Amino acid sequence: MSEGLPPGHGPSEFPAADDLRTTEVDLGGLVGVLATHLYSTPLVAVRELVQNAHDSHTRRTLEDPTTPYHAAIRVRGDAARRTIAIEDTGAGLTEPEIHAYLATVGTGYTRMLRDLTGDQDLIGAFGLGFLSAFSIAHEVTVTTTSHREPHRTHQYRSRGGEQYSVRPVDPRPHPGTVVELHLKPEHAHLADEHALREVLLRYCVLLPIPVHVGDDDQPVNDVPVPWRQDVPGSLHLTRMRFAASFSRTFEPLTAFPVTPTEDRTDAVGLLWVQDGGTYGSTDNRDLAVYLRGMLLAEDARDLLPSWAGFIGGVIESSRLTPTASREDLQRDEHYRALQQALTDAIVDGLYETARLQPAAWRRILARHGQELLGAALCDERLFTLLADDVPVPTSQGDLTAGALRAAGHGAVHVALGSGGGFEEMLYRAMQVPIARGDRYAVLPFLRRYAQLRDARIVELGSESGNRELFRAPEHPLAADEQAWLAAALAEDGEQLLPARFDPPGLPLVLVPDREAELKARIEDDQADARIPSAALRLARAFTARTDGTVRARLYLNLAAPAVQDLLAAYRTGHTGAATAAGLLRSLKVIMAAAAGSPTGDLTAALDGIGTAVAALTAALPDGLSAVPDTLPADDPHQGHQGDRA
Numbered sequence: 001m002s003e004g005l006p007p008g009h010g011p012s013e014f015p016a017a018d019d020l021r022t023t024e025v026d027l028g029g030l031v032g033v034l035a036t037h038l039y040s041t042p043l044v045a046v047r048e049l050v051q052n053a054h055d056s057h058t059r060r061t062l063e064d065p066t067t068p069y070h071a072a073i074r075v076r077g078d079a080a081r082r083t084i085a086i087e088d089t090g091a092g093l094t095e096p097e098i099h100a101y102l103a104t105v106g107t108g109y110t111r112m113l114r115d116l117t118g119d120q121d122l123i124g125a126f127g128l129g130f131l132s133a134f135s136i137a138h139e140v141t142v143t144t145t146s147h148r149e150p151h152r153t154h155q156y157r158s159r160g161g162e163q164y165s166v167r168p169v170d171p172r173p174h175p176g177t178v179v180e181l182h183l184k185p186e187h188a189h190l191a192d193e194h195a196l197r198e199v200l201l202r203y204c205v206l207l208p209i210p211v212h213v214g215d216d217d218q219p220v221n222d223v224p225v226p227w228r229q230d231v232p233g234s235l236h237l238t239r240m241r242f243a244a245s246f247s248r249t250f251e252p253l254t255a256f257p258v259t260p261t262e263d264r265t266d267a268v269g270l271l272w273v274q275d276g277g278t279y280g281s282t283d284n285r286d287l288a289v290y291l292r293g294m295l296l297a298e299d300a301r302d303l304l305p306s307w308a309g310f311i312g313g314v315i316e317s318s319r320l321t322p323t324a325s326r327e328d329l330q331r332d333e334h335y336r337a338l339q340q341a342l343t344d345a346i347v348d349g350l351y352e353t354a355r356l357q358p359a360a361w362r363r364i365l366a367r368h369g370q371e372l373l374g375a376a377l378c379d380e381r382l383f384t385l386l387a388d389d390v391p392v393p394t395s396q397g398d399l400t401a402g403a404l405r406a407a408g409h410g411a412v413h414v415a416l417g418s419g420g421g422f423e424e425m426l427y428r429a430m431q432v433p434i435a436r437g438d439r440y441a442v443l444p445f446l447r448r449y450a451q452l453r454d455a456r457i458v459e460l461g462s463e464s465g466n467r468e469l470f471r472a473p474e475h476p477l478a479a480d481e482q483a484w485l486a487a488a489l490a491e492d493g494e495q496l497l498p499a500r501f502d503p504p505g506l507p508l509v510l511v512p513d514r515e516a517e518l519k520a521r522i523e524d525d526q527a528d529a530r531i532p533s534a535a536l537r538l539a540r541a542f543t544a545r546t547d548g549t550v551r552a553r554l555y556l557n558l559a560a561p562a563v564q565d566l567l568a569a570y571r572t573g574h575t576g577a578a579t580a581a582g583l584l585r586s587l588k589v590i591m592a593a594a595a596g597s598p599t600g601d602l603t604a605a606l607d608g609i610g611t612a613v614a615a616l617t618a619a620l621p622d623g624l625s626a627v628p629d630t631l632p633a634d635d636p637h638q639g640h641q642g643d644r645a
């Protein structure tokens with residue numbers, strides 16, 4: 001290290017060369033750490049060994065490009081013997097190479113070869129991967145024949161990796177290597193060939209050399225890769241087939257390509273929209289990243305935009321830098337450039353789908369409508385694409401914003417409350433669909449839609465929205481009328497507001513004050529236990545500004561004939577005025593209970609109806625007022641007599 005420091009420029013106390021000591025390495029400890037802690041799953045060992053087998057083929061072709069040979073990799077599992085064997089017909093190793101590369105931690109031939117030849121198909125870099133074999137095996141043997149000495153075969157054998165032996169064995173018929181792992185008992189299940197097939201499909205899907213499991217003739221990696229030029233047949237079908245064979249959990253609805261952008265990224269690959277019941281908060285992003293054909297990061301979801309919870313994909317790039325465990329990627333400028341490129345690829349892909357595959361587009365909208373609402377808000381181009389197509393949840397089922405607007409006579413209606421409530425009841429009466437503003441992304445999406453399409457938006461539950469719905473009356477009521485109506489119709493905490501609104505058949509509507517509701521909830525003692533104290537303090541500071549005395553506003557519809565008649569009765573001193581008011585009050589309480597914002601006393605309200613009916617019927621002229629106690633003997637309804645008794 002001292003040569004790196006120019007004389008006189010190093011720290012003055014830096015020791016002279018003779019004082020320098022070599023750092024000791026506790027090989028046993030290091031081997032243990034590398035083998036057991038570097039990788040997140042034991043399966044990575046299988047990946048590392050297949051990768052070495054692949055590199056040995058590349059090495060053989062580089063060193064001897066003219067002699068043809070059958071390049072293949074075969075992985076066998078033997079559950080009875082508890083072994084896995086990885087065989088290749090690649091370059092093999094001579095005895096000195098076993099010592100120098102295989103058995104020397106941190107040195108490999110592969111990296112040197114890549115530096116020498118510039119060949120980008122070589123995967124190995126760190127000289128560590130082989131060690132991972134000891135994370136799942138208590139003993140490893142490597143039987144290898146170098147293509148340079150095809151008549152000499154050597155066997156490396158080690159328990160634990162710290163010490164090893166090498167001896168000559170009977171020559172094998174052709175160059176290549178067999179790595180045999182004697183699995184630790186806890187990893188015995190890895191010898192199952194079914195499981196190996198599944199894992200190797202993902203690990204090796206992009207490797208050009210065929211990888212077989214057991215005695216299979218068919219390689220696990222024989223699915224045509226759509227972005228490799230020589231794929232025959234329809235590109236769309238090839239893409240769908242690739243996506244379907246790769247995607248474990250979801251059927252693909254459509255698939256679109258990732259293509260390199262000269263200035264930004266070299267990544268190529270495929271993305272697809274997953275089928276499946278996904279909801280707003282569900283993140284099913286699934287991206288596998290390959291480097292030189294080998295799986296580098298199984299779950300690189302962070303490369304996809306956070307709104308794309310329905311996207312799966314496979315990409316390869318040689319600009320990304322793996323970590324030493326080769327399970328994750330360095331977050332460098334190439335990583336960030338790729339993130340942007342993938343976002344663009346998804347948006348482009350969705351545009352193409354909308355344009356060219358209407359049936360697939362409809363399925364995507366139906367399956368992922370909620371998520372797309374949110375996605376549209378994150379990306380301007382996506383918003384333009386989706387604004388008129390994406391379904392919005394409303395009180396009348398899913399509707400596009402355009403349909404919502406048309407049904408709302410030019411205005412987009414959205415409820416701020418948490419579903420149900422008086423809003424829904426009122427709108428049902430008005431027969432206007434109301435968007436569910438409490439659902440994921442609905443309110444901001446509609447606000448943006450209204451702004452862009454120059455539509456009127458009525459936000460029900462906000463002060464301005466309510467003002468728009470409940471218009472001021474043409475003539476204010478006289479003070480005594482207002483006082484009489486308030487006493488007759490409103491409970492404590494309800495403010496009576498004369499108004500005009502649709503439909504005229506609806507005489508009154510009780511609108512809870514959402515802020516007062518919040519204040520009551522926040523000030524509830526129990527809130528202390530549920531909300532973190534800092535958040536509670538903030539929330540209370542906000543609600544302190546709310547005058548909680550008005551719990552709800554009772555809008556009285558002066559356009560309703562029932563209300564006009566009630567007022568006329570009051571003005572003329574009609575004896576039925578109080579009874580009629582009692583009926584309306586009962587109606588209010590019953591409607592509020594049905595809308596989920598109870599007020600007053602429901603039992604009393606129900607009784608009130610009986611009282612009112614009795615009072616009204618008692619007021620009828622003699623002869624019509626009484627229902628006969630018994631029916632005449634020849635009455636055809638005689639059978640009901642018993643019911644009445």
Ligand SMILES: Nc1ncnc2c1ncn2[C@@H]1O[C@H](COP(=O)(O)OP(=O)(O)OP(=O)(O)O)[C@@H](O)[C@H]1O
Nearest residue numbers: 052056101102108109110124125126127128129130
């Ligand atoms: N199946 C094989 N055939 C021929 N040589 C092999 C084989 N497996 C390993 N080697 C040799 O052993 C060396 C060390 O392998 P190891 O897996 O530890 O590291 P690496 O592949 O070079 O790098 P990395 O840690 O990135 O995988 C390789 O560079 C290669 O020279």
